[in-house]
Amino acid sequence: MRFFTIQRPILAAVAGISRPSVVNSVVAPLGAQLANALVEGRRNASVKAQGAYKKKSKRGIPNKLGAKRTGDQFVIPGNILYKQRGTHWWPGENCIMGRDHTIHSMATGYVKYYRDPAKHPDRKYIGVVFNKDDTLPYPLHAERKRKLNKTVHTIRTEVAKAEVSPSGIPFEVTRVEAGEPDRLLRLRSDYSYREDNWRIGRLVKTTGLKTKAFRTRKQWFRHRRWRREREIAGQKEAEKKRAESGGGGKVMKAISKKAAKKAAKKAGKKAK
């Protein structure tokens, strides 16, 4: 490259000289062609491309980090004040830090960005104050500023329900039987006494019956899987046996090794 830049006037001169001499020729000489291409900045396919790695991709998904509330802005509990990767900012007064280091407000008030050398020499804090005029950090050893954030209500007392219906019969009766749990029967709209369905459901527990053989659903599924595996294995075995004994017909009874040995011994004795 350097050679060409230095030699450019010479090359130009060469080109100038060569052009009038071949006025009618369609194709310029090869040397001149190459020189021209280099001068004009064209690049042929034979030359490797370079520099593409420096180009940034046009679009990505933005993380949308940064301040979401400015200083002195009004916030309520739960508002996000700052999104960040790592802890550029720390939670100060009435703020907390989330799982991804996001700073949230924990009170109704005004945002303050500040430093607190008494707490840490080089941390930046975000805090929320109740009064806009307050400055953070609060003076050392001063009483904390707290808000009650509660309102007074009179306690509602439950209205006692009448025990007897307007028709003079009780709303609830208890059926007591020896050896059985007491049953609470309630008056229905059709003037019948019946137990609540949910109470009937509870009765199952009093019987001491075991409704489920398996403590957990997982155990049951595991048991079913194993059972099926065993079944499939047994079927395969039987099929093999059948094939060995001559393809169907009489199926040999499965005998354990020990039993087979015993039978053989017995047969031997009889033979003697």
Place this chain on the structure above:
Amino acid sequence: MSRCQAVARPLARQLRQQCAIRPFTTGAARAAAEVQQQQQASSTPAQQPSALDLDPNSVLPEFEADLIKAGKMPVGSRRRRVAMRTTASIPFEQLPYQAFQEARAILAADRQEKVAKIQEELAKIAALESKDAALVKGGQSMKDTKLASLRRYVEQLKIQADINDPLVKKRFEDGLGDMNKPIYRHYAERKWRSYDYRLITQRIKQFNIVPDVLPKLDPVADVQLYFRHAKIPPGNVVDSLVSEHPPRLRVQVFDAGARLVSLVVLDADVPDAENDAFSKRCHFLAANIPLSPDQTSLPLSRITADDQLAVPWLAPFSQKGAPYHRLGIYLLQQKPGATIDVAQLKQLYAARDGFSLKSFRDKFSLTPVGFNMFRSVWDDNTAAVMARHNLPGADVEFRPTRVHSLKPPVKPRGWEAKRQGPAYRHLWKYTKRIKGLSNARGWTKRR
């Protein structure tokens, strides 16, 4: 036992029986005689187990089997058990162990040295006291500094003199130590600092007592809290029925001398709904209470004298829904010889509400020395307690104030939301009465 030892052992026993045992103390001689007797007795085959043989702490090898059969395992090694048989009647300081006695002699010598030094220092103090301040280099202030320094050194020496005495240590651990003596106070303070002090400072920190009630609080006295004879660990939530009656304090100070203290029980979390804030309330205030290292019991119910009790006990209570109340017990030491005018206190703090411990401390120049705390919350008994003491506010509850979102309300969206109006009456069978969705107050977002 190695083979060599096994061979040598009977030989050694023979030799030991022949040569006289050098008695270290009379107790040792007696013990030796006893051992010899026992050895002779053990050589005779048939014998009855004595009372000592039935005790797992002192059973001899030949009776071990019987004892194990009876279900009692012998304690410790055989050597130890023999030692226990022989030394049970000997006072601790006369135990017949040579190394022990030698060590005691060394400690006694060290103590003598320390006592001599104390006397020397006391002489110095007397000399300096009698000396005119003008003759001392540095004047009166230097004389005072020197005297204080010397006295501090004497106190240190007093502790150093006794700190290695096993009997002193034993007496302290048995709870028999005389707290008027510096060594026992030293032990007590060391014990307190090792755990209780740390616990109480942790409570001061975690319950924000320090910025909220006082700007600085470093306890130097041990204050324990008892409600109905039960010790309450600092910071525990106490049932309102239990705390209805005043507690008993056990106060241990670790510096010598009698002093007068003021006692304040302060609730730092009284809800103030009008100002949306918290205020403070005095639950008990007493002054001029005498206290010394050997007087530790301080029942609040016994403080009734006119020159002591300023504000009587008010049962701690917490209204329903309010956050827990921190009730701190603050012990403030008065200046030596100064008494507080209780009539003035009564006049100042009869209202209880808005009590500031900081201003009380400054007004009467007190120093906080002890702290303990408990908490109170609304419980099943609080309403009854409040009714008994004519305290208003049992019929109200605190509920969190709703904070509304800053975002503007959005119109409901979706296929059904769009078709709620009468124009889509023919589609109402699909857009209204959808299962699991309340549609009573117009179309709402599914929650």
